[in-house]
Amino acid sequence: VDVTSKSRHLSETELAAWRALLRAHATVTRVLGAEMEAECGLSLAAYDVLVQLAEAPQRRLRMTELAEGVLLSRSGLTRLVDRLAGEGLLTRASCSSDARGTFAVLSARGLQKLRSCSGMHLRGVREHATGKLTVAEQRSLAAILGKLVGPEPESARACGVAG
Amino acid sequence: VDVTSKSRHLSETELAAWRALLRAHATVTRVLGAEMEAECGLSLAAYDVLVQLAEAPQRRLRMTELAEGVLLSRSGLTRLVDRLAGEGLLTRASCSSDARGTFAVLSARGLQKLRSCSGMHLRGVREHATGKLTVAEQRSLAAILGKLVGPEPESARACGVAG
DNA sequence: CAAGATTGATACGTCAATCTTC
DNA sequence: GAAGATTGACGTATCAATCTTG
Numbered sequence: 553v554d555v556t557s558k559s560r561h562l563s564e565t566e567l568a569a570w571r572a573l574l575r576a577h578a579t580v581t582r583v584l585g586a587e588m589e590a591e592c593g594l595s596l597a598a599y600d601v602l603v604q605l606a607e608a609p610q611r612r613l614r615m616t617e618l619a620e621g622v623l624l625s626r627s628g629l630t631r632l633v634d635r636l637a638g639e640g641l642l643t644r645a646s647c648s649s650d651a652r653g654t655f656a657v658l659s660a661r662g663l664q665k666l667r668s669c670s671g672m673h674l675r676g677v678r679e680h681a682t683g684k685l686t687v688a689e690q691r692s693l694a695a696i697l698g699k700l701v702g703p704e705p706e707s708a709r710a711c712g713v714a715g
Numbered sequence: 716v717d718v719t720s721k722s723r724h725l726s727e728t729e730l731a732a733w734r735a736l737l738r739a740h741a742t743v744t745r746v747l748g749a750e751m752e753a754e755c756g757l758s759l760a761a762y763d764v765l766v767q768l769a770e771a772p773q774r775r776l777r778m779t780e781l782a783e784g785v786l787l788s789r790s791g792l793t794r795l796v797d798r799l800a801g802e803g804l805l806t807r808a809s810c811s812s813d814a815r816g817t818f819a820v821l822s823a824r825g826l827q828k829l830r831s832c833s834g835m836h837l838r839g840v841r842e843h844a845t846g847k848l849t850v851a852e853q854r855s856l857a858a859i860l861g862k863l864v865g866p867e868p869e870s871a872r873a874c875g876v877a878g
Numbered sequence: 879c880a881a882g883a884t885t886g887a888t889a890c891g892t893c894a895a896t897c898t899t900c
Numbered sequence: 901g902a903a904g905a906t907t908g909a910c911g912t913a914t915c916a917a918t919c920t921t922g
Contacts, residue, residue, distance in 0.1 A: 560833070560834070560837065561833075561837065562837060562840060562841075562845070563850075565845075565850055565853045565854055565857070566840065566841070566845040566853060568853070568854075568857040569844070569845055569848070569853040569854075569856045569857045569860075570840050570844055570845060571857075572856065572857040572860035572861055572864075573739065573740060573743070573844070573856070573860060574740075574744075574786060575786060575860070575864055576736065576860035576861075576863045576864055577736060577737075577740040578786040579786075579863065579864045580736070580863055580864075581737075595890090597890095614904080615904070615905060615906095616903090616904065616905080623737060623738060623741040623742075624891075624892095625891070625892060625893085626904080626905065626906085627891075627892065627893080627894095627905085627906070627907080628890080628891050628892065629905095630905065630906055630907085631890075631891075631906095631907095632890085632891090634906095635890095647904095650899080650900075650903095650904085651898080651899055651900085652898065652899045652900065652903065652904045652905070653899095653903095653904060653905085654904075654905065654906095670723070670724075671723070674723065674724065674725060677725060677729065677733050678725075678729070680863070681732070681733055681736070681863055682725070682728075682729040682732055682733060684862050684863055685732070685859060685862060685863075687726075687728055689859050689862070690728045690729055690731070690732040691728055691731075691732075692855055692859060693732045693735065693736070693856070693859050693860070694728070694731040694732045694734075694735040696848060696852050696855060696856050696859075697732075697735035697736060697738070697739035697856070698735055698739075699847050699848060699852070700739045700742065700743055700843070700844055700847055700848075701735075701738055701739055701742045701743075758912090760912095777882085778882070778883060778884095779881090779882065779883080787913080788913070788914060788915085789882080789883065789884085790883085790884070790885080790913080790914065790915080790916095791912080791913050791914070792883095793883065793884055793885085794884095794885095794912070794913080795912085795913095797884095798912095810882095813881095813882085813921080813922075814920080814921055814922085815881065815882045815883070815920065815921045815922070816881095816882065816883085816921095817882075817883065817884095879922105880921105880922085881920100881921085881922075882919105882920085882921085882922100883918100883919085883920085883921105884917105884918080884919080884920100885916105885917085885918075885919095886915105886916090886917080886918095887914100887915090887916090887917100888913105888914085888915085888916105889912105889913090889914080889915100890911105890912090890913085890914100891910105891911090891912090891913100892909105892910085892911085892912100893908105893909090893910085893911105894907105894908090894909090894910105895906105895907085895908080895909100896905100896906080896907075896908095897904105897905085897906080897907095898903100898904085898905085898906100899902105899903085899904085899905105900901100900902085900903075900904095
């Protein structure tokens, strides 16, 4: 039987941590996602797109940057942006200094939507996640999970836009 | 401006914890899933099904129990089990004491497959997740995330089976 | 009628291939 | 030829509806 710690199996501790990550994510994400969908008509990913755009200078972001921000593949984001544009929550705009580039731009309607949903989102995140933790635990959690993903990439250039 | 801490926005700490959860899960799950798929021909969910069956008494589990264990909806599991049965990695069996019930039963081939993949999985989890953390951090992580999901449900009855 | 399981319709995300611009 | 973005084909997860048994 196993006498070494680097053996053929995950240790109890490793297993617990790994499973906890999968389970916590699935659980929280599912209830919160369902609530947002029901009460806002917005998926978590869609809400995230709106938030990131609202936080960005000019309320616009290049597709690739946005994709990284919302943890989606490029094609995945293309499709999500299609849907959101269809609902009038954002617009596409081309980049004057690099004709290959495309911006997603938050629309007035998108900003309204975001405002009308942020309360719900705030409440949901607190109710299902951060509210169950002390501030110290929140810090630990962020720090530990941060070690799994490497450093955050710095946001970059903005590309000349008229305004 | 915000003078209260329970205000209209998530605090920096809350936001960091929440985003870290989303980002860490997406990142780790994606690389590990891709590796497993490429080197084993098994998705993370499929691997999980095999593991849970292998750990279960009689190497069999009711569909509903299994669904909970692998964090899938019932219909999602039905479909995954269809695929795995198609590859001969498991079998379905009916429950003698409750004709509504169905078991998923790990096959010999499934057990072999599991054995040939567990090394890869072990390495992957360590390389992308637990190996980046100290044992103390692993414990903290499991404890903190555990607070988000409530207590684990106890596994239940086994239903009389011939053998 | 409730629980266990499955199926149909559908939505979403990904890879690989493609198109355009650098 | 590489980067930015999109499209086609495909796999897979989900909800609601259904079927069967308790």
